[in-house]
Amino acid sequence: MSITLNQVRCFIAVAEELHFGRAAERLQMTQPPLSRQVQKLERGVGARLLERDSRGVALTPAGAAFLDDAYRMLATVEASVAHARRVEGGSSGTVHLGFTAVSAIGVLGPLLALLDRELPDVEVVLHERVTGAQVEGLRRGELDLGLARPPFDTGTVSSAVVVREPLLAAVPAGHPLASAQGPLRPEDFDGQPVIGYHPAQARYFHELSVRFLLNSQARTEQHVQQVLTALLLVAAGQGVAFVPASAAALGVAGVVHRPLVDLAATSATGDPARPVELHAIWPRDGLTPLRRRVLDLVRQAAEGDAVGA
Template identity: 75%
Template sequence: MAITLDQIRCFIATAEELHFGRAAERLQMTQPPLSRQIQRLERSVGARLLDRDHRRVALTPAGTAFLEDAYRMLAAVDASVQHARRVEAGSAGTVHLGVTAVSAIGVLGPLLGLLDRELPEVDVVLHESASGGQVDGIRRGQIDLGLARPPFDTASLSSRLVLREPLRAVVPAGHPLAGLDRPLAPEDFDGQSVISYHPTSARYLHELTVRFLLNGHARIEQHVQQVLTAVLLVAAGQGVAFVPAGVAALHVQGVRFQRLTEVPGAHADSDPARPVELHAIWARDGLTPLLRRVLQLVERSVEEPGDAAGV
């Protein structure tokens, strides 16, 4: 026979009161159903838990041992109920968070600090992946929330703009452009070897690079998938590249980051000097209470003073 929580509660009350009448009153029930619950429990356990006669009620040795376990069982159930309620409210659970190496620079540290302080019962599992890989991970259910670059498939994904930062040129430290104390224009890169990005897997940054150089005569000679790879190639003297401003926080030796003039062709509703966007992305109709709270902290991680240092 199955043991029920009602049986456990009836046994604990009777064991503590050592009186069926007082236990029944405490449980707001009458004595006959209380006695039946104890009898069913004893049959299920296969041991006599209480000695009772007309004068007294006492725990048997088996009852004394079972009482300690009964307390633990009831406490575990109560803890499970409370945990489920916290998960339902979005204050507990596990979030699989996708990040790119660069998107993590200005957001991840402050975000993890906020999560530790405000949602200590939330476990974060990080997945480092390029934006395209994050989209695939969300579709497969392996990533709950991503921090990625556009564009996105709006039919299957929802997104929210988290951060917009300037585009910068990164040049070798000894390069003539490294010494200019002014924003660089497209014509400054005429004849330069440019390291750009893969037109498919890193489409967003590739298009930003091409758009900036549209009226110039630079030579795009290499395509990479990761921003850090582009910076390391610049440090090795293989050319110049264009990167989000936050990359400067990596402090890669042998390179300099230079400001750019306003980006030609920027959308009218966005600041042309801040074209590089980072979005939070998640499965459409998949915004759970927990993800909603994490998303709020993502936004705070770039809004609160001092939290987005280096971006």
């Protein structure tokens, strides 16, 4: 059996007009090739679909049944074509998005709202992972994009900065530094217990903290992996910590956030006022249309949230 969409369209036109001449005019073709297309369709189906006599054209019972299926068939094909075009244009499909816990504070919410509005046919699957696990997920094809902290293996992933924000000191409420005048300097932390970050599992914030405290006599007494854990320990009076400005939005009770002096040593990128960076990362082999559309929305979400502005 060989049936073409052109044959189906020709049959639908004749079935609706019940007249070969009007159907041919509607399809902008002559009547003989229209008749041949319908005849080929009938041979392919193996049933007579139309009654033809001097009085006109009428559907047979088989033709009436086939017409209902023909409408569904054509609608399915047209929907499939439209879906394929949306996927090709990056407006449909599934995107697997990685993110770190802190990146979710300022960017993820606005991003999901933008995706719902701008790309309603895109399914977003979220994966909370530390940066190293995101890079590995991109390498294995498990993720399409990530929101992560540098540094990255540039042989594996490409990246673009989407957010820059200040580094703040998180101090317990009632601590002398909570009410100190002006931005805090490294020497202000001399003798103070510091909640540090794990040098491997939280390498980025570990290095930022170490750079800031390079010339101080602070005591690092804890090493944690998550910014939220650091804030909870600060709230419990266990020491001070250094966190991105967006972490203040967590509203952890008993924690006061204080600005720090702008030191070039705290920034590897030449922006000492906003040394904390969040990057979008994606596979080194490039951006598909869908990844590109989502990356554009990541940038919009970051700009709209104005983190660190």
